[in-house]
Amino acid sequence: MARQSVSPQITANILEFVKTNQMRAGDHLPCQMLADTFRVSRAPVNTALKKLEQMGIVRGEPNRGYFLKVDAANVDTAKQEAPPQGEDEDPLYFRIAEDRLAGKLQERVSENELIRLYDVARTRLLKTLHRIAEEGWVERLPGNGWSFRETLTSRRSYEEGYVFRAVIEQQAMLLPSFVADEAAFEKARAVQTALGEGGYETWSRAEIFKANNDFHEMLVACSQNEFFLDSIKRINRLRRLIEYRITIDRSRLPRQSAEHLHILDLLEAGRRTEAAAFLYTHIMGASRIKAPQV
Amino acid sequence: MARQSVSPQITANILEFVKTNQMRAGDHLPCQMLADTFRVSRAPVNTALKKLEQMGIVRGEPNRGYFLKVDAANVDTAKQEAPPQGEDEDPLYFRIAEDRLAGKLQERVSENELIRLYDVARTRLLKTLHRIAEEGWVERLPGNGWSFRETLTSRRSYEEGYVFRAVIEQQAMLLPSFVADEAAFEKARAVQTALGEGGYETWSRAEIFKANNDFHEMLVACSQNEFFLDSIKRINRLRRLIEYRITIDRSRLPRQSAEHLHILDLLEAGRRTEAAAFLYTHIMGASRIKAPQV
DNA sequence: AATTACATATTGTGATTATAAAATGCAATC
DNA sequence: GATTGCATTTTATAATCACAATATGTAATT
Secondary structure, eight states, X not given: OOOOOSHHHHHHHHHHHHHHTTOOTXXXXXXXXXXXXXXXXXXXXXXXXXXXXXXXXXXEETTTEEEESSOGGGHHHHHTTSGGGOSOSOHHHHHHHHHHHTTOSXXXXXXXXXXXXXTOOHXXXXXXXXHHHHHXXXXXOSSSSEEEOOTTTSHHHHHHHHHHHHHHHHHHHHXXXXXXXXXXXXXXXXXXXXXXXXXXXXXXXXXXXXXXXXXXXXXXXXXXXXXHHHHHHHHHHHHHHHHTTSOOOGGGHHHHHHHHHHHHHHHHTTOHHHHHHHHHHHHHHHHHHHGGGO | OOOOOSHHHHHHHHHHHHHHTTOOTTOEEOHHHHHHHHTSOHHHHHHHHHHHHHTTSEEEETTTEEEESSOGGGHXXXXXXXXXXXXXXXXXXXHHXXXXXXXXXXXXXXXXXXXXXXXXXXXXXHHHHHHHHHHTXXXXXXXXXXXXXXXXXXXXXHHHHHHHHHHHHHHHHHSTTXXXXXXXXXXHHHHHHHIIIIIHHHSOHHHHHHHHHHHHXXXXXXXXXXXXXXHHHHHHHHHHXXXXXXXXXXXXXXXXXXXXXXXXXXXXXXOHHHHHHHHXXXXXXXXXXXXXXX
């Protein structure tokens, strides 16, 4: 009966924000600034901050707002006080994904069927279905019902995806409009170094996946062409679905992050063509290694 | 109060189907076949056929079904009996597009606002908004409301689109998986020849636009990679919005179709690399000519 | 054997209402 | 002058229901 709230999402956003900005204990968290950052009003931000106060991560002072209670670096452990928050936002999305990949959902399904199966309101179901449609693995039929596409679930489609990424990312780097973003490079360097120097053993699967995606999307963003960036973001959202089901071969990660750092080296040395060629090989290499496990 | 029906859409589909298959007077139109083609049940197909019977395009015989009454080539004139059918399917979509491009809609809008403005049911509004979201020029905000993006409406974004198309189409043609589809080439040849030999003066703007898009999408389809094809289809859907507002320079069309035919020539002669290079120039050339008019 | 015609079952839309969530204006506080 | 705290307005979701559109099973026809 209650409307789904965005504030849990905002809570997670704040934690991520605090971490990526490496904030320290005592730092102020202005409400309006957070609201603008996450494109919502102050209301849900306040709800989120109250929750974080209960979690012991921030401290609220009357008429002065909220302040960080611990350094961003230590937030991770503090977060574990609220464990069932789990991996992700929309449980329905993952239930549908699971059931589809497990073959429990036929290719064609009707909305009423899904409403009965998952016992959710139609509005919620449609919201999730539309999200999935935007990701491209389901589509509304002209009459009644929806139809799942085999995107990324078939071995062939999976490999096509790698070819697409390799081509797009390489070409993005070769565009005349490509400009290296020094600040972003610096951050990426820090993340990839941390990953290569031990993070590959301790980070969660989601964190590893995110670090990898962030790196590649950062590179494409340098092309200054939103169509290239959008297409990479779209396929990455899709990839998440499949990659989550694959057991990570963590022993491969140090090499991966080393290659990422190598790309940055080449770019900073002005050897863009080489960097682009190496990037292509880097992506296609990952395809060859992972594909058999699908 | 009445639910929106797909049968008008099916009516148009049948007309298009009959034309592209160059059917002749007296040919049978099996109901189930049409239903499968358009991915609906027999019910809306029957509704559409009844409408076409009233329009005098098909003839129904008891227990035998429906038969074409005129050759496909002459259908166009017959169709004019039902004139207000107009250009397109979803009026709401075009009203929103118009108002947005005319600056009548702010960047951020709420659903209720739009419901009041256009006086439609929420369900219908959301359907259209989600369609637009899939095309990429609006997105749902985390809290309330929707936000328009400047995709393709800004001059810069418009040019980025051309770069994206040129790169994707060229690279698609260079993929190892690329296989020329002889049958499709033949059809494309017929269309482009007709366009170049006079069609450029008489065809409607929508027909010209469709012929052009079909050609390029056909080429990308030969790459056998659905990600390349999807990304081109997506950007083309977007392009339609803008190109409709530009006055076509019909004098340029003969050259355009000549270039299309040249690409087919090169491919059939096995000179793929040349064809890909020419394709790239072909697309970027169109950008240079059209862009100033935006 | 394929196709139609018709009867029946199922689906999704539009309309309405109650309510939780989000947006916003403004005085109080730092 | 920026930010908070709170009161008020506005928004979107969930839950229902009636009904037209769509889907489908089956006997009749070719």
